[in-house]
Amino acid sequence: MAENACHDLREFIEASKQIGDWKEIKGADWNLEIGALIETTAELIPQPPMLLFDEIKNYPRGFRVAALLFASYKRVALALGLPHEKSKLELVRLASRKIRSSQPIPPLEVKTGPVMENVLKGKDVDLLRFPALRSHENDGGRYIGTGDTVINRDPDSGFINMGTYRMQLHDRDLLGLWMSPGQHGRLICMRHWEKGQSCPIVATFGPDPLSFLAANAKIPWGQSEFDYVGGLRGRPLEIIKGPITGLPIPASAEVAIEGEVPPPSVESRDEGPFGEWPGYYSGGTVGTGEAQPVIKVKALYYRNDPILQDEAPLWPGAPRTDLSLRAGLLWDQLESAGIQDVTGVYSFTNYIYVVAIKQRYAGHAKQAGMAAVAASASARHGRYVVVVDDDIDPTNLKEVLWAMMTRVDPATNIDIVDGCWSTPLDPRMPPDKRAARDHTNSRAVFYAVRPFEWRDKFPKVSRVSRELREKVIRDFQNIIPFPKG
Numbered sequence: 001m002a003e004n005a006c007h008d009l010r011e012f013i014e015a016s017k018q019i020g021d022w023k024e025i026k027g028a029d030w031n032l033e034i035g036a037l038i039e040t041t042a043e044l045i046p047q048p049p050m051l052l053f054d055e056i057k058n059y060p061r062g063f064r065v066a067a068l069l070f071a072s073y074k075r076v077a078l079a080l081g082l083p084h085e086k087s088k089l090e091l092v093r094l095a096s097r098k099i100r101s102s103q104p105i106p107p108l109e110v111k112t113g114p115v116m117e118n119v120l121k122g123k124d125v126d127l128l129r130f131p132a133l134r135s136h137e138n139d140g141g142r143y144i145g146t147g148d149t150v151i152n153r154d155p156d157s158g159f160i161n162m163g164t165y166r167m168q169l170h171d172r173d174l175l176g177l178w179m180s181p182g183q184h185g186r187l188i189c190m191r192h193w194e195k196g197q198s199c200p201i202v203a204t205f206g207p208d209p210l211s212f213l214a215a216n217a218k219i220p221w222g223q224s225e226f227d228y229v230g231g232l233r234g235r236p237l238e239i240i241k242g243p244i245t246g247l248p249i250p251a252s253a254e255v256a257i258e259g260e261v262p263p264p265s266v267e268s269r270d271e272g273p274f275g276e277w278p279g280y281y282s283g284g285t286v287g288t289g290e291a292q293p294v295i296k297v298k299a300l301y302y303r304n305d306p307i308l309q310d311e312a313p314l315w316p317g318a319p320r321t322d323l324s325l326r327a328g329l330l331w332d333q334l335e336s337a338g339i340q341d342v343t344g345v346y347s348f349t350n351y352i353y354v355v356a357i358k359q360r361y362a363g364h365a366k367q368a369g370m371a372a373v374a375a376s377a378s379a380r381h382g383r384y385v386v387v388v389d390d391d392i393d394p395t396n397l398k399e400v401l402w403a404m405m406t407r408v409d410p411a412t413n414i415d416i417v418d419g420c421w422s423t424p425l426d427p428r429m430p431p432d433k434r435a436a437r438d439h440t441n442s443r444a445v446f447y448a449v450r451p452f453e454w455r456d457k458f459p460k461v462s463r464v465s466r467e468l469r470e471k472v473i474r475d476f477q478n479i480i481p482f483p484k485g
């Protein structure tokens with residue numbers, strides 16, 4: 001993650017073409033067809049190719065959509081500036097070390113940049129120029145904001161946040177914004193609204209890859225994702241001071257807007273339905289019954305031949321993120337909380353966080369599990385935390401399930417913690433709880449570890465040893481088509 005992290009989305013796409021599979025698809029339809037292709041590819045192909053759509057139906061050539069950018073961990077490694085030939089677990093470890101060792105670097109203001117190649121202001125703003133997708137059959141509209149960042153400034157402390165929140169394309173100069181309770185971008189908007197003011201806002205579509213990954217990791221409140229990304233890259237993000245809002249506009253984003261979010265009491269709109277990452281339609285007006293905030297767009301900036309980044313949620317069986325900054329962030333936060341001998345961390349969507357430890361004392365596993373329930377990286381809308389021993393690779397779901405099957409005594413090794421931070425998009429949230437705005441849920445913590453007190457008496461593992469496995473793969477590769485690692 002040092003000097004070599006990609007500068008912008010197009011540089012990242014070119015570099016990704018060198019290290020993995022990719023496909024260009026011409027003539028596909030923004031209305032459902034592209035969404036269906038993306039989800040089906042992610043479900044059926046392990047380490048799926050990056051998909052690049054051009055000549056999208058009814059849109060001019062060059063107005064492109066890029067998808068599945070982070071569905072292969074090798075591409076995530078590239079985005080993080082890490083060596084892509086490492087294992088997934090090793091990459092999470094390297095990410096957490098980098099997070100630990102980097103110092104925030106504030107952005108660098110420049111006069112202009114590629115995002116200013118096309119400038120449309122006021123009445124000329126027209127977001128319908130872009131082939132925003134309608135991804136799922138019952139989506140209430142088209143979404144331009146999925147692979148996006150939303151940027152606003154806390155009026156009290158001055159800290160500038162960058163988060164990924166979905167944006168519906170309501171009209172040529174009007175966007176819907178869905179921010180879950182507790183999100184930093186929403187807390188900042190509320191501080192403006194409480195003063196009776198609209199919240200100035202910048203958003204990007206097709207940000208640089210590291211900004212995107214940081215914008216959807218829960219970096220603690222008050223730490224600017226701009227400075228964080230600068231620190232991880234080892235050089236500042238280049239920004240242009242927005243002429244309308246004064247907010248930073250990332251200079252090499254594909255598309256950016258400036259605008260404002262009026263208090264919802266002044267202006268709001270129905271939002272959604274939208275197929276969300278748990279695999280159900282949720283959030284927005286669905287379930288809450290409440291109209292949602294809008295962004296009134298005052299200026300539109302975009303590069304020539306702009307690339308929208310699609311990150312519309314997929315059914316969880318079609319993983320769109322093979323490795324996230326979140327796992328590295330959680331590892332760092334656990335160590336910062338004093339949890340010792342963490343040997344691995346991984347997350348399978350927001351719902352399952354796995355922490356591997358080398359147990360050193362009775363109570364160590366519980367300490368690690370409780371910390372993972374509370375840490376900012378994993379605290380919002382989780383479901384399960386699984387603590388495993390260090391012989392389990394937390395990135396390997398088969399190994400994690402095996403530990404849960406064989407090392408957990410359900411009566412004594414599962415803790416239930418109720419009342420944790422959740423979101424109205426949780427499909428399992430009872431309607432009355434949602435109506436009462438009690439956006440909390442319970443967590444189960446599985447201690448899938450050998451009981452510390454008698455760990456030496458635990459039966460020996462009978463699985464083929466790694467050495468023997470590697471030997472038979474080598475010796476029989478010409479007969480049996482073992483996948484190349």
Ligand SMILES: Cc1cc2nc3c(=O)[nH]c(=O)nc-3n(C[C@H](O)[C@H](O)[C@H](O)COP(=O)(O)O)c2cc1C
Nearest residue numbers: 163164165166178179180183184185216217218311
């Ligand atoms: C593709 C994608 C889309 C997301 N969409 C939303 C959204 O619509 N609303 C929301 O509240 N969080 C959404 N999230 C989660 C937030 O980006 C994440 O919680 C992040 O930490 C929020 O920024 P903040 O920590 O500065 O509040 C999304 C995440 C991803 C990866």
Ligand SMILES: [Mn+2]
Nearest residue numbers: 161162184219
């Ligand atoms: Mn934040």
